[in-house]
Amino acid sequence: MSTQTSLTKDATARSKAPPGSDAQSTVYRILIAISLVHLFNDSIQSVIPAIFPILKDSMHLTYTQIGWISFAINFTASIMQPVVGWFADKKPTPSILPIGMGFTFTGMLLLAFADSYMAVLISVIFVGLGSAAFHPEGSRVSHMAAGQRRGLAQSIFQVGGNAGQSLAPLLTRWIFIPFGLFGAIGFTGIAAMGIAVQIYIARWYGRMLQSGGYLRRQAAARRAPNPALRKKITAAITLLILLVFVRSWYIASIGSFYAFNLKDTFGLSTEDAQIYIFLFLAAGALGTFFGGPLADRFGKRNLIFLSMAGAAPLALLLPYANLFWTGVLLTIIGFIMLSSFSVTVVYAQMLIPGKIGTVSGLITGLAFGMGGLGALVLGNWIDVFGVSPVMQMCSFLPLLGIFTFLLPSDKLLNIWAKENGSEE
Template identity: 25%
Template sequence: MNNKNIGIASITILFFAHMMNDMYANFLPQLTAVLILGNKLSVSAGTLIIATFTISSSIAQPIFGYLIDQRGQRWFVHIGTLWMAVLLSMTGYISNTALLMLVAAAAGMGTAAFHPQAASMVGMSSRNNKGLVMSAFIAMGNLGLAISPMLLLPLFSNYGVEYTWVAIFPGLLAAMLLYFYAPRIETSKKQDAPQLGLLLKSIGNSSNSELFKLIAIVVLRSVVHTGLMTLLPIYFLSRNFSAQFTGSLIFAALTAGSVGGIIGGYISDRFGRKPLMFFSMLLASAAFYGFFALSGPVSFILLGIGTMALLSSFSVTVVVAQELIPENTALASGLSMGFAVGIGGLAVSLVGRYADIFGIDAAMQLLFLIPLLAAILAIFLKSSKDIRLNEQISVLNSNENNI
């Protein structure tokens, strides 16, 4: 990549657009929660709709990432955002579950196009504080996730799901800003990017098992994160909390996660990626169980602490993935922010089925165990300083040229 000096205004626009983009990513959990409590959907059907969006938006990200690394498709950021906004604004008028799943899958392609390009632009804006810069970008996305229930849950609960049309306006604004102000940088040159076959061979090398361990950690974290976003609205509303109070609680918890992302980036730059991932997952599991076991303000505080700990490693895993594939940072972003998250989203549909059989409480307790598995995997990660995938790619390219 040919990284020019990216202006503060352009980076700010990317941060804002990420907030709007991820607000849409948490759109369907609010819609399905209202439909489930209105007996228009089962929990398993609702989670399957959400999983369809998550899988579509996530699995496609590495593909978009590879295309971006090869050709630098800047337009992905604004077209992807507008595409998702338009489709999600239509969902309140769809009563057929299969059709709703189809629209959700199509909408997911919009965020799949946005994330690798935007993350690559942001990742190239800083060399010395990459963890902190990326954590700020991720934090804005998490803030968007937090805003969604606070705004949409009361809207759908009080006025009906037909008001989804309102959702088109934030996406339209973000798309316009991206069109005019997104960084106009040359993200890559086709001849400089590794051939797809070489890249896949390099990624598949046994010495690069770090990438697969990292993806496994992201998958486990995604199951918990997506599961909480899906089940918390149902959990609180089923306990007769008002839609406004429920939205505010989830907003506070996810905002804490956004703050955790910034703190995690700062800590990882100074004390290492591996310790941050290990201890944050341990803390997340303990705090979540405390939230479930207790009641009142203390339980809400523990929910915030758990979310903060869970998401503190979000930006860290993106940075590690980019360090593993330094010549293809958009692909790396797509794998860590997309593919792995999509696999986690698929698993959430199983959690929804579990909730239908054993209840919401049992499903949430199951979720709270999962960070412990991620912590165990983190033990086996190497220091990012020992990883030199870019050298492997260079060697492979050199060998190919000599044949």
């Protein structure tokens, strides 16, 4: 009886703990809300590469021009994400969340009425700015609501984004193919819903800041490492960025150009080719969800390695598979490779604790930026060499994942944190 009373008192104490206190548990309602907005944001952003075949045919664009559109949206997000993250680390600002979705709303409204190549470029830049504003602060909200389950929390956050990306080919099939670019007007409604949810999240975010607990923990974690440790951290983050670079280029090759390869190789229509891209991205969303809990159990570095090394042999087989096995391989590769998407962000946060916005903006921003740069380069190569040879070259990229073993282990990162006195 006394034990039960004690447990009841403990539970009551935890429930009365102020927001942001060390006793805070995982706040699933906020995680689900921010994941939902991530789904809205990334489904909107991902329709841009998904409509490339439509843009190419309707505006008579070259592959290089297609690459510039991808570069415009992704590089805008890449440049601005670390800037937004750095600013928010200095001065957390909840209003950034709904403002960012407002940029996305504007971009899709402009796209619906775009009648020239330049108008398309301007509209996708607005969408990129909205994404740049959302991702660092969305990752911070996930971190704030995580409690002790950071891998799971980051997976819940990221799975919304990857699920949104996976919907883009289907949205293209159902909306843009029948209605053309004017179909983008429907996405302004999705952005408007995102703004409403962001206002709800921003209010919770503001209450967390007012409690003071979160800011105190971040200030305690934000300590400059000693010079020897700083060199090790710099080397590790540089290698991590290389791995993000490799993964982003491969994903860009599939998301931006593989539909063209399917049309050329198997004679598929644009509508049918989008189904195969959906399989890759939908499986990636599922992999993202399972990746976080698996990383919590088996180690983040180990999961990053397996996501690259496990996908490498399948990626090498993909260019030579028939249509049936192409669908199977794309599904498996998507699941394996994107299982480390959220884990990479959490690993970077462990490398540089106390700077959640900057680190999240750097890693996810690089994912967009490198993907955009990759699409630009690949578009130029495809104009010169053709789609199929370039896809064959890209199949070797996951092999570079072997360098993951040069990253410090999770255990070593915890030792570094103790040595520097910066444990969160």
